[in-house]
Amino acid sequence: MSENYNDKLQELLNTQKAMEDARKDPQNTVITKVLTFFIGDQVYGIEIPEVIEIIEVPPITAVPGVPSYIKGIINVRSKIVPVVNIRSRFGKEEIPFNDRTCIIIVSTGEVSVGLIVDSVADVVPVTEQHISNTPDLTGVNSNRFIKSILEMSDGIKLVLDVSKLIDEHAAEEFK
Amino acid sequence: MAKVEPGMESMLEMYIFETNTLLEQLDEILLRTEDANVFSQEDINEIFRIMHTIKGSSAMMGFENLQHLAHKGEDMFFVIREKPEIAKDAHFVYELIFEVSDLYKAEIEYIQNTGDDDYTPTDFSETFHKLEEATEKLKAMENGEAPSASASSAPAASAPVPAAAAEEGSMTVRVFFEDGCKMENLRAFLLLTKIKDEAEVISCTPPDVESNADTAKDIIENGFLVTFKGFDGNNDAVIKTIEGAVNVESYEIIDTPAAPAEEKPAAVAQTAPAAPEEKAPVQEKAPAPAPAPAAKPEAPKAAVAKAQDDIKKANGGQKQSLISVNLSKLDTLHDIVGEIITTESMVIANPDLEGLELESFSKAARQLRKLTDELQDTVMSIRMVPLAGVFQKMGRIVRDMKIKLGKDAELVLEGETTEVDKSIVDNLNDPLMHLVRNCMDHGIEDDVNTRIAAGKPEKGTVKLSARHSAGEVIITVSDDGAGINCAKVLEKAKKNGILTKPENEYTTKEIQNMILLPGFSTNDTVTEYSGRGVGMDVVRSNIEQCGGTLNVESEEGKGSSFIIRIPLTLAIVEGMKLKVGNTIFTVPISSIKESLMVANNQLLHDTKQGEMIMIRGVCYPILRLHEKFNMPTEVTKLEDGILLLVDVGGKNVCLFADKLIGEQPVVVKPFPKYLSQYNIKAQGLSGCTVMGDGTISLIIDVNNLIS
Numbered sequence: 049m050s051e052n053y054n055d056k057l058q059e060l061l062n063t064q065k066a067m068e069d070a071r072k073d074p075q076n077t078v079i080t081k082v083l084t085f086f087i088g089d090q091v092y093g094i095e096i097p098e099v100i101e102i103i104e105v106p107p108i109t110a111v112p113g114v115p116s117y118i119k120g121i122i123n124v125r126s127k128i129v130p131v132v133n134i135r136s137r138f139g140k141e142e143i144p145f146n147d148r149t150c151i152i153i154v155s156t157g158e159v160s161v162g163l164i165v166d167s168v169a170d171v172v173p174v175t176e177q178h179i180s181n182t183p184d185l186t187g188v189n190s191n192r193f194i195k196s197i198l199e200m201s202d203g204i205k206l207v208l209d210v211s212k213l214i215d216e217h218a219a220e221e222f223k
Numbered sequence: 224m225a226k227v228e229p230g231m232e233s234m235l236e237m238y239i240f241e242t243n244t245l246l247e248q249l250d251e252i253l254l255r256t257e258d259a260n261v262f263s264q265e266d267i268n269e270i271f272r273i274m275h276t277i278k279g280s281s282a283m284m285g286f287e288n289l290q291h292l293a294h295k296g297e298d299m300f301f302v303i304r305e306k307p308e309i310a311k312d313a314h315f316v317y318e319l320i321f322e323v324s325d326l327y328k329a330e331i332e333y334i335q336n337t338g339d340d341d342y343t344p345t346d347f348s349e350t351f352h353k354l355e356e357a358t359e360k361l362k363a364m365e366n367g368e369a370p371s372a373s374a375s376s377a378p379a380a381s382a383p384v385p386a387a388a389a390e391e392g393s394m395t396v397r398v399f400f401e402d403g404c405k406m407e408n409l410r411a412f413l414l415l416t417k418i419k420d421e422a423e424v425i426s427c428t429p430p431d432v433e434s435n436a437d438t439a440k441d442i443i444e445n446g447f448l449v450t451f452k453g454f455d456g457n458n459d460a461v462i463k464t465i466e467g468a469v470n471v472e473s474y475e476i477i478d479t480p481a482a483p484a485e486e487k488p489a490a491v492a493q494t495a496p497a498a499p500e501e502k503a504p505v506q507e508k509a510p511a512p513a514p515a516p517a518a519k520p521e522a523p524k525a526a527v528a529k530a531q532d533d534i535k536k537a538n539g540g541q542k543q544s545l546i547s548v549n550l551s552k553l554d555t556l557h558d559i560v561g562e563i564i565t566t567e568s569m570v571i572a573n574p575d576l577e578g579l580e581l582e583s584f585s586k587a588a589r590q591l592r593k594l595t596d597e598l599q600d601t602v603m604s605i606r607m608v609p610l611a612g613v614f615q616k617m618g619r620i621v622r623d624m625k626i627k628l629g630k631d632a633e634l635v636l637e638g639e640t641t642e643v644d645k646s647i648v649d650n651l652n653d654p655l656m657h658l659v660r661n662c663m664d665h666g667i668e669d670d671v672n673t674r675i676a677a678g679k680p681e682k683g684t685v686k687l688s689a690r691h692s693a694g695e696v697i698i699t700v701s702d703d704g705a706g707i708n709c710a711k712v713l714e715k716a717k718k719n720g721i722l723t724k725p726e727n728e729y730t731t732k733e734i735q736n737m738i739l740l741p742g743f744s745t746n747d748t749v750t751e752y753s754g755r756g757v758g759m760d761v762v763r764s765n766i767e768q769c770g771g772t773l774n775v776e777s778e779e780g781k782g783s784s785f786i787i788r789i790p791l792t793l794a795i796v797e798g799m800k801l802k803v804g805n806t807i808f809t810v811p812i813s814s815i816k817e818s819l820m821v822a823n824n825q826l827l828h829d830t831k832q833g834e835m836i837m838i839r840g841v842c843y844p845i846l847r848l849h850e851k852f853n854m855p856t857e858v859t860k861l862e863d864g865i866l867l868l869v870d871v872g873g874k875n876v877c878l879f880a881d882k883l884i885g886e887q888p889v890v891v892k893p894f895p896k897y898l899s900q901y902n903i904k905a906q907g908l909s910g911c912t913v914m915g916d917g918t919i920s921l922i923i924d925v926n927n928l929i930s
Contacts (some may be wrong), residue, residue, distance in 0.1 A: 069259070106917070108916050109806060109807075109911070109918065109919040109920070110805075110806060110854065111854040111894070111898065111903060111921065111923065112851075112853055112854070112903070112905045112906050112908070112910075113902070113903055113905075114898060114901045114903070115901075118901075121894070121895065121898075121911060121919055122919070123913050123917050123918065123919050124567065126913055127564060128894070128895050128911055129895060130894075130895045130897045130898050158896055159895070159896050159897050159898050160895070160897075161895075181613065204889070214897060
């Protein structure tokens with residue numbers, strides 16, 4: 049009985065050690081967290097530091113004379129924020145808003161923009177080993193707004209580069 | 224080199240503000256005296272006071288170059304003070320002082336704009352020499368004209384002159400500063416400066432407080448000794464000054480005026496602790512002393528405290544009722560008031576209350592509305608400043624250009640008490656400067672004979688006027704010069720390739736407004752003041768930035784006027800809410816003339832199928848907002864909706880909307896930065912506002928909508 053007990057203890061210690069080793073391994077250090085959301089079936093992500101908040105879709109006031117992907121402006125606690133429909137921004141067909149549609153407010157320094165997404169999924173911690181290098185597809189449209197690609201057990205997630213998304217020059221090239 | 228000593232950074236902003244204000248005052252006095260061509264005693268004293276203050280505060284901040292500059296300027300005025308007549312027709316004096324004032328402004332701007340470590344003090348030695356020369360010249364003039372005058376003149380103010388013999392009516396005071404107040408020598412110097420306003424300073428110990436920082440130690444140990452003689456023998460005023468001075472802990476009056484002169488600064492340091500006891504009997508200040516003789520009667524010690532109390536009270540009563548507040552605080556206050564007004568309508572027009580009869584609620588709501596209106600007015604009025612400050616700066620420009628260009632002209636100011644928002648005033652400075660320069664350079668004729676031939680007075684006039692008109696301030700810069708030569712403008716425009724239609728199709732007004740286009744300049748040669756073709760379009764964009772418009776009116780041979788219209792306040796407007804489809808628009812009430820329902824028989828169609836309406840015999844074009852802004856709506860028949868007759872600068876247009884919702888004061892918010900890349904303003908929208916229910920309404924700028 050006592051031998052059996054010792055074995056179990058040894059086993060437990062080994063697991064603990066393995067876990068500690070795994071923690072020390074830089075490959076496993078959590079470097080950032082990413083808010084993931086759906087556009088159709090594809091999962092996209094935005095790094096948490098760039099996310100201000102997630103809100104339901106309020107009444108949107110249309111503004112004349114802007115590109116069609118800018119849906120208008122909304123009032124977020126007395127701050128006027130422009131909203132962009134990610135679907136039409138990426139050249140996809142727009143779908144009617146439903147219960148799960150929401151707006152992610154992102155900010156890069158001075159500029160805040162609301163992004164209309166189909167639904168938000170999760171906040172996932174990202175470690176070094178998840179990140180696969182962005183393939184160098186310079187000039188290929190779809191790569192424009194992608195900062196990095198995450199390979200995770202539940203599928204591939206594309207992390208968006210918010211500043212490029214907001215910066216109109218990038219969008220001009222996109223066209 | 225670091226700009227300021229550690230611990231002084233917080234003072235820097237105050238220093239810059241104060242010095243700039245003083246320099247403006249200086250310019251104003253100089254312009255006035257130059258016109259009158261005589262210095263009154265009052266003016267000279269005022270100039271002295273300004274120079275002293277600048278010198279003192281520059282010294283305190285450690286800007287030695289600025290301090291010396293003021294000092295040299297002071298020296299020059301010292302000569303003038305003795306004999307103001309010599310400054311008559313002495314234009315070099317004005318030139319120099321204006322130069323000094325400009326150098327100051329430049330240096331202060333430099334200090335303001337450079338990083339802590341990049342700052343290197345500018346070398347003013349050239350100006351020093353000029354000032355010294357001028358001082359010599361003035362002295363020579365003074366001696367030449369009245370050799371006897373200098374004999375009775377007082378010794379140079381800052382030079383320590385040992386008063387060997389006790390002068391009649393003089394008084395010596397030993398001043399101690401508060402422990403640990405730092406830089407005692409400069410505080411002593413500041414005190415000395417103040418005393419000089421009231422009295423003639425005969426001597427002080429240590430003598431070189433201004434330039435020698437080591438004297439601070441002496442002053443801590445032995446106090447600061449100053450011997451003076453009040454103007455009109457009135458030493459009380461000086462004592463009061465000493466009492467009222469900052470950081471002065473205590474002072475004592477010593478009745479042996481000769482004593483300080485015998486002491487050498489070095490000796491003081493050695494005999495330090497004993498020094499006060501060695502002095503002749505110490506006099507206490509009586510509560511209400513008569514003009515002080517050399518020896519004064521003994522007074523009880525308690526009286527001193529009482530006297531000080533009295534003086535404190537007196538000072539309290541005279542405290543000025545103005546304070547300077549950081550603009551960002553006002554901006555915050557302004558924002559909060561904006562929020563309150565929005566929130567107020569959220570409460571009062573709350574959808575939950577719809578259809579309820581709430582007598583006491585609406586009574587309270589009305590009361591609240593009244594108070595918030597008042598609050599808003601007050602906050603607005605805090606931010607309102609008269610245009611006088613900006614206008615008066617133009618006097619300086621006219622003066623300088625008059626001399627440089629050799630044209631005779633005067634600046635006439637009108638309505639300079641008109642008040643506008645501070646942020647607008649700040650934005651107006653540059654445009655006005657450009658316009659005034661343009662008037663001087665291009666407007667007023669180069670040759671006086673041309674003016675005489677045209678039957679105009681020899682002296683040209685540049686007029687700056689400001690007035691209120693229906694929620695706007697109208698500022699006009701006009702001259703009685705040559706006016707705009709349309710042929711020349713057209714030719715130039717052709718050369719620059721900015722014509723968009725055949726030459727002969729342009730109206731006079733269109734041609735005149737061409738000069739506001741970028742890259743346009745009719746001046747053949749680039750002068751110091753204009754001709755680079757950047758002026759006018761910069762002026763226009765500056766004015767447009769603060770929501771204003773710029774127009775030109777000119778008559779060839781008679782002169783030209785530049786008319787600036789700017790909104791009185793930028794932030795809160797009374798608006799009328801309109802519904803178009805699902806969107807609520809707000810039109811500023813100030814631009815609405817009337818609203819009306821339309822009957823079919825009033826409608827007219829022009830050749831291009833444009834709709835027009837006949838109201839009381841006058842025809843107005845109709846602008847359908849839903850078409851203009853491409854908003855889907857069910858109301859497309861004119862009879863079903865409502866027309867709003869708006870008026871902008873004489874142009875009338877009827878706006879067609881689905882229906883009127885009501886009026887409400889709205890807080891104008893700019894469109895978010897992200898949208899600024901799309902020219903929404905050109906579409907006729909000036910901003911947006913949050914309404915009571917939290918939705919956003921777009922504010923229509925009727926002016927842009929029509930053009």
